[in-house]
Amino acid sequence: MKGITLIFALIFSVVINAQEVKPVFQQDGELLKATYFHDNGEVSQQGQFLNGKLHGEWKMFDEDGKKVAMGEYVNGKKSGKWFFWEAKKLKEVDFVDSKIANVTQWSSEKQLAVNK
Numbered sequence: 001m002k003g004i005t006l007i008f009a010l011i012f013s014v015v016i017n018a019q020e021v022k023p024v025f026q027q028d029g030e031l032l033k034a035t036y037f038h039d040n041g042e043v044s045q046q047g048q049f050l051n052g053k054l055h056g057e058w059k060m061f062d063e064d065g066k067k068v069a070m071g072e073y074v075n076g077k078k079s080g081k082w083f084f085w086e087a088k089k090l091k092e093v094d095f096v097d098s099k100i101a102n103v104t105q106w107s108s109e110k111q112l113a114v115n116k
Contacts, residue, residue: 031056038063050075071095 053076071082
């Protein structure tokens with residue numbers, strides 16, 4: 001009986017750990033604030049919706065909680081400067097109407113910008 005209980009407990013714990021962490025939504029006036037999570041519980045993305053479209057600043061994070069991207073949406077379209085961090089590289093991408101207008105890339109052995 002103990003063996004069956006142990007097997008059941010192991011299966012149950014695997015099922016619990018495999019569950020996806022559900023996003024959190026919070027109404028703020030006309031905006032709907034959204035926070036999405038990685039399976040490990042760390043924040044994956046944070047941003048807002050306006051009338052069902054991505055709107056305002058959005059931030060994306062890796063599974064360790066480090067920021068990997070940040071930019072702005074205007075009525076569902078990428079707009080303005082977006083920043084993408086990867087190891088010791090930083091890409092600055094300018095968007096106009098969700099289309100890439102310009103890309104600038106920096107690379108250095110030293111940290112280029114804080115991405116907290």
